[in-house]
Amino acid sequence: MNILMLSSTFPYPPTRGGTQVRTFNLLKYLSQRHHITLLTQRDRTVTEAEIAGLKDCVDLAVIFESPSEIDTTDGIFKKLQRFSSFLQQGTPPSVLSRYSIEMQEWIDRAVEAEKYDAIACEHSVNEIYIRPHFQKQLRTVVNIHSSVYGSCYNQLATGISENKLRDQINLPLLRRYEQNYCxxxxxxxxxxxxxxxxxxxxxxxxxxxxxxNGVDLVSFPYRKSDPGGHRLIFIGAMDNLANIDAVCFFSQEVLPEIQKIYPDTTLDIVGSHPAPEVLALKKQPGITVTGRVPSMVEYLHKSTVCIVPMRTGFGIKNKTLEAMAAGVPIVGSDRGLEGLGVDGKDTPLKALRANTPADYVTAISQLFDVPQLRHELSVRSRELIETEFTWEIAGKHYEQVCCPQQ
Incomplete structure (x- = not known):
């Protein structure tokens, strides 16, 4: 089949963030059996080598400049214009700011010419390019990486919203938006x-x-040995609001309590684009902020325990899956372990759950003190990934959705 995939986020290399990882691995799987055309956008951080790498993965990659790179006059007036449009028409400013008229024209011409059997939007932000009548001409699929209404609701409920008044106003609008575009x-x-x-x-x-989501088992091999010690790790894009909140909460409210018991405890915060709040954590004893690293798995293999102390953000977390694939024992919150059967009645324990500072201290202490428990969680976690959370498994299911007649 001929499939047109839309991604306003440039999905290569598949280490930039969760959206890129999911988009890249699904298009990589589909391209094995189908003709894939990818429409995407680039900003100034995308290199020519990365463009060449992406083009090797699909039959055709059509790349547009990101609207934010073209229009540098995005002042208060334009922001007010987009919010006014949100109120009247129902499309959020975060979607409008990425909208490319050139992309829309390309898509309209392609659909009218009946070049494709299906069109897939990778992340809900790309829904804006789908016109209601497209359904009559080809199969239309939206791959919603996470609910925008659910994320906004959760940020308000957990008290980590950057702008509480704005999000309170936006919440019913996001509900209407999600209901309408689907x-x-x-x-x-x-x-x-x-x-x-x-x-x-x-x-x-x-x-x-x-x-x-899934994991590339080649990129995240199972570790050869347990390093022991008292080395904690957090992985993820460090300009992401949910990740910033997670590491700040853990560093300020949990780590000092653990260091009272295990003074040599360290925390590596590993991920690209660390925000100022994250960089400031380096002042605390034992904390290292690495920024982007050549190999995430090398840091994982050196770590005793991986923490996933998320307090907001919906969906299965790539960081959790990757750490489990690498065989690193996990201590995570309900949000960090969302969508994973890791504990409960008749479920062999695969990770330890924690939501309060006291929970984290107890769980991490258990893992520091009991090598056998670390080994059991390590083995079971890897088995879970191998049987349920590979990109090949996800790709097969996605193919069935995009190409139900195949």
Missing amino acids: SKFSAIVVTTAEDKIQLQEFNPNSEITVIP
Whole structure:
């Protein structure tokens, strides 16, 4: 089949962030059996080598300049214009700011010429390019990496919203937006059962499929040995609001308590684009902020325990899956372990759950003190990834959604 994939986020290399990882691995799988055309945008950080690498993975890559790179006059007036449009028409400013008229014209011409059998939007922000009548001409799929309404609701509920008044105003608008745009699609894909329940409430007649994220087992091999010691690690894009909140919470409220018991405890914060709040954490004893590193798995293999202290953010976390694939024992919150069967009745323990500072101290102390427990969690975690969370498994399911007749 001929499939047109839309991604306003440049999906290569697949180490830039969760959106890029999911988009790249799904298009890589589909390209093995189908003709893939990818429409995407680049900003000034994208190199020519990265463009060449992406083009090697698809039949055709059409790359547009990011609107934010073209228009540098994005002042208060334009922001007010976009918010006014949100109120009247229902499209959020975060979607409008990425909208490319040139991309829209290219898509319109391609659909009119009947060049494609299916069109897939990688992340809900790309839904803006799908016109309601497209459904009559080809299969339309939206791969919702996480519910925007659910994320906003969760940030307000957990008290980490950057702008509480803005988000309180936006919440009912996001609900209306998510309800309206879903009607344009033949099929909807989400990453967790929670998101499916959320969206099914808005769109009871929609075809909604849960396809979790996966891991590239070659890039994240199982570790050869347990390093022992008292070395903690957090991985993820460090300009992401949920990640910033997680490491600041852990560093300020949990780590000092652990260091009272294990004075030599260290925390490596590993991920690209660390925000100022994250860089400031280097002043605390034992904390290292690396920025982007050549090999995430090398840092994971050196670590005793991986922490995933997320307090917001929906969907299965790539960081959790990658650490489990590498065989590093996990201590994570309900959000950090979302969508994963790691504990509970009749479920062999695969990770330790923690949501309060006291929970984290108890769980991490257990793992520091009991090598056998670390070994058991390590082995079971890897087995879980191998049987349920590879990109090949996810790709097969995604192919069934995009190409149901195959």
